[in-house]
Amino acid sequence: MCNSKTELNYFAKKSLVFDNPFEITNCIIDISSNSVFDIKNVFANIMKLHIPFTQIRFSLNCPKQKITAIISDLKLFNDASLNEMFLLIPYDATIEKDLKNDLVIEKYLSVLFYGCEEDKESVRAFNNVQINYTKAIISIPGSCGVTKIDNFIIQEEFYRESLKYNNCLNQKLALDQNGEIKNCPSMAKSYGNINDITLVEAISKQGFKDLWHIKKDDVAICKVCEFRHVCTDCRAYLQNPKDIYSKPLKCGYDPYTNEWEDWSINPLSRKAIEHYGLQETINT
Numbered sequence: 001m002c003n004s005k006t007e008l009n010y011f012a013k014k015s016l017v018f019d020n021p022f023e024i025t026n027c028i029i030d031i032s033s034n035s036v037f038d039i040k041n042v043f044a045n046i047m048k049l050h051i052p053f054t055q056i057r058f059s060l061n062c063p064k065q066k067i068t069a070i071i072s073d074l075k076l077f078n079d080a081s082l083n084e085m086f087l088l089i090p091y092d093a094t095i096e097k098d099l100k101n102d103l104v105i106e107k108y109l110s111v112l113f114y115g116c117e118e119d120k121e122s123v124r125a126f127n128n129v130q131i132n133y134t135k136a137i138i139s140i141p142g143s144c145g146v147t148k149i150d151n152f153i154i155q156e157e158f159y160r161e162s163l164k165y166n167n168c169l170n171q172k173l174a175l176d177q178n179g180e181i182k183n184c185p186s187m188a189k190s191y192g193n194i195n196d197i198t199l200v201e202a203i204s205k206q207g208f209k210d211l212w213h214i215k216k217d218d219v220a221i222c223k224v225c226e227f228r229h230v231c232t233d234c235r236a237y238l239q240n241p242k243d244i245y246s247k248p249l250k251c252g253y254d255p256y257t258n259e260w261e262d263w264s265i266n267p268l269s270r271k272a273i274e275h276y277g278l279q280e281t282i283n284t
Contacts, residue, residue, distance in 0.1 A: 018160040020171075024051050024203065028174040030140055030185045031070065032059035037179035037194050039070050045199040047080040057088040057185075059140045059177065060115065064092055071098070074105040084108045088138065091116045096131070103129060114138045141176070141185040142281035145234030147251035147263075152230040162216055162229040169235060170212040173203055183211050186236035211235050214244065221247040225255035239268055241275045249276070 002008045027046055031039075046054055058067050067089060074085065084107060089095060091113040099111060109129045116133040153167075161167050174182050180190035181202040191202040202208065214235060216228035220243070225231070233248060240246035249272050252263035263269055273279060 014156075016160050016163055018157070018164055022050065022052060022171060024049050024173055024199075025171040026053040026055070027051050027172070028185055029054065029056045030059070030175065030177045031056065031062055031066065032140070032177040033061045033063055033066070035062075035066075035177050035179065037175070039073055040076065042175065042194055043073065043076050045194070046082070047077070049199055049203075050081045052081065052083040053085070054082060055086040055088070057140050058090060060090045060137065062090065064095060067092075067095055068098060071095070071103065074103070074107075074109070078104075078106045082107055084110070087111045088140070089113050091133070099129065099131065105129075139281040141236075142276075142278055144184070144186050145237045145248060145250045147231055147234070147248055147253065151232065152227065153232065154230055159229050162233075164215060165212055166214045166233055166235065167216065167229075168232045169214075173199060173208075183208070184236045211244075219245055219247060221255065225253065227253065227255075237272070237276055237278070239266075239272055241272055249273070249278075 029039075029042060056070065071087070077085070085105070087109065089111060096113065103109070105128070107128065111129065111131045113131065113133045114135075115137050116135055118133065119135055120133040158167060161170060165171075169183050172183065174185045175194055176182060176185040176190075179194040181192050181194060181197070181199065182190055189207075191205045191208050214233075216222045216225075216231070216233055219228075219233065222228045222231075222233065231251075234250065235244065235248075237249040238244070238246040239249045249269055250263050252261045252266065253259075254261070264273065
């Protein structure tokens with residue numbers, strides 16, 4: 001308890017303004033056995049936009065040769081402004097060995113192997129590379145958008161961004177496995193294919209930034225939730241696909257009762273699950 005105004009003034013009010021110098025802060029690239037775009041061209045586009053964080057997600061059916069070739073090309077970022085990269089990879093002992101012994105990327109790299117025999121978090125960190133392991137089989141992109149306590153982000157910058165912008169899509173772009181440029185790989189709307197246009201051209205198209213401005217305080221149900229500014233907001237999978245301000249489909253929390261339930265068994269979610277074709281991924 002403060003005993004005087006002088007003591008109270010020690011707790012200076014912090015600015016809640018969210019600002020950074022980047023047009024795009026993060027990029028997601030999905031890669032499968034069917035992907036035919038030139039990854040070196042994609043990397044050159046990312047470097048032109050000075051994107052500080054990039055995530056590459058390899059599907060379960062992605063050939064090992066394609067994964068290792070792309071990992072080898074990560075060295076192209078060594079002289080770029082990229083700060084951090086995340087790789088999501090189906091487990092393979094050979095790829096794991098190559099990562100530990102032959103990787104030459106000089107940026108911070110976080111790797112999550114999925115489909116492993118056991119969960120191991122941060123069990124090995126060497127140089128600028130950290131490798132984690134999970135037993136989960138991750139469906140790409142269908143596993144996105146799950147709301148749970150383990151996924152909450154308790155960070156001041158995230159909170160400030162959430163007050164004014166969509167805390168998942170703001171300043172984000174993505175390439176789906178076919179090279180379509182989107183706000184998120186799970187979304188249907190494409191702003192062009194990376195084989196035909198540049199990322200700069202795509203993000204300049206009308207409508208690309210519209211979803212950036214749907215904040216949690218605009219979303220049905222979420223607007224009264226006590227967790228709204230620590231929970232990543234999904235606009236790709238909605239409980240009501242016809243309403244862009246609908247509650248995220250994969251959230252089972254009810255702020256009116258303070259109770260969690262399995263989102264996939266909610267009667268309101270059944271039509272949406274069918275609409276998005278998520279029947280095979282509801283348990284991931």
